[in-house]
Amino acid sequence: MARITIKNLEIDYELFGPKGAPAIALTPGGRFPKEIAGLPQLAQALADAGRRVLLWDRPNCGASDITFDTDSESGTQGRILAALIRELELGPTALAAGSGGSRVSLIAAATDPDAISHLVLWWISGGTLGMIQLAYYYCVEMAIAASKGGMQAVAAMPGWAVQIERNPRNREIILAQDPARFIKTMERWAAFYFPSETSPVPGLTPADFTRLRMPSLIYRSGASDLSHTRRTSEWVHELITQSELREPPWADDEWNRRSGTPGIFAGWPALASAILEFTGR
Numbered sequence: 001m002a003r004i005t006i007k008n009l010e011i012d013y014e015l016f017g018p019k020g021a022p023a024i025a026l027t028p029g030g031r032f033p034k035e036i037a038g039l040p041q042l043a044q045a046l047a048d049a050g051r052r053v054l055l056w057d058r059p060n061c062g063a064s065d066i067t068f069d070t071d072s073e074s075g076t077q078g079r080i081l082a083a084l085i086r087e088l089e090l091g092p093t094a095l096a097a098g099s100g101g102s103r104v105s106l107i108a109a110a111t112d113p114d115a116i117s118h119l120v121l122w123w124i125s126g127g128t129l130g131m132i133q134l135a136y137y138y139c140v141e142m143a144i145a146a147s148k149g150g151m152q153a154v155a156a157m158p159g160w161a162v163q164i165e166r167n168p169r170n171r172e173i174i175l176a177q178d179p180a181r182f183i184k185t186m187e188r189w190a191a192f193y194f195p196s197e198t199s200p201v202p203g204l205t206p207a208d209f210t211r212l213r214m215p216s217l218i219y220r221s222g223a224s225d226l227s228h229t230r231r232t233s234e235w236v237h238e239l240i241t242q243s244e245l246r247e248p249p250w251a252d253d254e255w256n257r258r259s260g261t262p263g264i265f266a267g268w269p270a271l272a273s274a275i276l277e278f279t280g281r
Contacts, residue, residue: 001063006083012063012167013056013084017047022117023090024279025054025081028265029099029123031138033062033162038265042096045272051279054093056084058104063166066173068185072192073138074100075203078107085115092117094279098268099123099228100134103201106236110208118279119212119240122219122248122271123255126232128195131202133227135193143186146179154182200235209239216243217278219271222252227259249274 003010014034024046028036034055043053057064058077070076081104085093094117095105102121109116125134145153155164155174164171192202199205218240221233237245248254249270258264 003063004084004087006080006087009059009065009067009080010167011056011059011065011080011084013054013088015088016043016053016055017051019052021050021052022279023052023054023085023093024275025056025085025090025093025095025097025105027056027058027081027095027097027101027104029097029101029125030264031058031061031159031163032265033057033166035062036265037263038268041269042272042275045269046275049272049276051276052090054085054088054090056081060163062162064163065167066160066163066170068173068177068182071188072203073189074103074192075107077104078203079111081105081108082112082115086112094118094120094275096120096271096275096279097122098265099125103203106201106212107203109214110204110211113211113213116214118214118281119216119243120219120271120275120278121216121236122233123221123225123228124201124218124232124236125228126200126235127226127229130227130229130232131193131195135190138193139186139190143183143190146182146186150179151175151177151182200232200239206239209236212240213242215278215281216240217274218243218245219248220245222248222255224252225255227255244278246274 046053060066097105102124218237221228221230237243250267
């Protein structure tokens with residue numbers, strides 16, 4: 001494990017594989033840490049094949065710092081990822097990610113296209129119900145807690161338990177917030193997820209998609225997945241004109257079956273061979 005300061009935030013990360021090898025950065029979804037089941041196993045499989053692999057805790061995740069001083073959580077995470085790749089001198093890096101990690105990776109690639117060699121994305125969050133779900137989970141619940149019990153109530157929420165355990169100063173960061181200002185921040189963050197008629201991914205405009213010139217592999221979401229709709233994955237494919245759309249190596253109900261379980265990302269190592277093949281082109 002290692003730590004580095006990026007834009008005044010301490011970021012926890014880990015590198016696998018030989019130094020100087022072609023790099024791949026993996027990013028999970030939710031506010032899950034880099035140790036979530038499935039992610040280290042995927043990283044090891046890629047490293048065993050000779051790649052340099054970056055696992056990192058996004059701001060507000062795992063052992064990295066929490067921050068509320070931002071217009072949007074995903075936007076900050078995407079910009080930090082692009083800067084982290086530069087700071088670690090990884091060279092042009094492939095981004096492989098699912099769920100919220102796919103959104104962060106798209107923002108990172110649009111922020112600094114020259115730092116990104118490839119995109120491999122699956123479970124891209126989208127759709128009206130999916131966006132409402134994200135706004136409630138990431139923002140509304142915390143605002144309600146602050147309105148009822150102040151920042152002590154926010155710090156006690158289960159969603160921050162891992163972050164506080166692994167980085168105790170995160171509790172102080174939460175408690176230092178003014179509740180009224182915090183609620184305003186949650187309103188702003190929630191607005192980030194409002195469904196758009198012009199873009200499938202919050203934080204990206206149609207012009208941003210034109211900046212994504214790197215080879216891109218998009219996995220089609222399951223028809224039963226309301227959190228990462230099939231239409232969202234197809235729309236992203238249409239906007240990234242040079243992208244390839246594939247069926248994933250799991251059943252249509254993969255998300256519905258695993259969501260809410262400790263093995264939510266446990267199927268991801270099945271993507272290793274395809275990631276190696278695509279990013280090796």
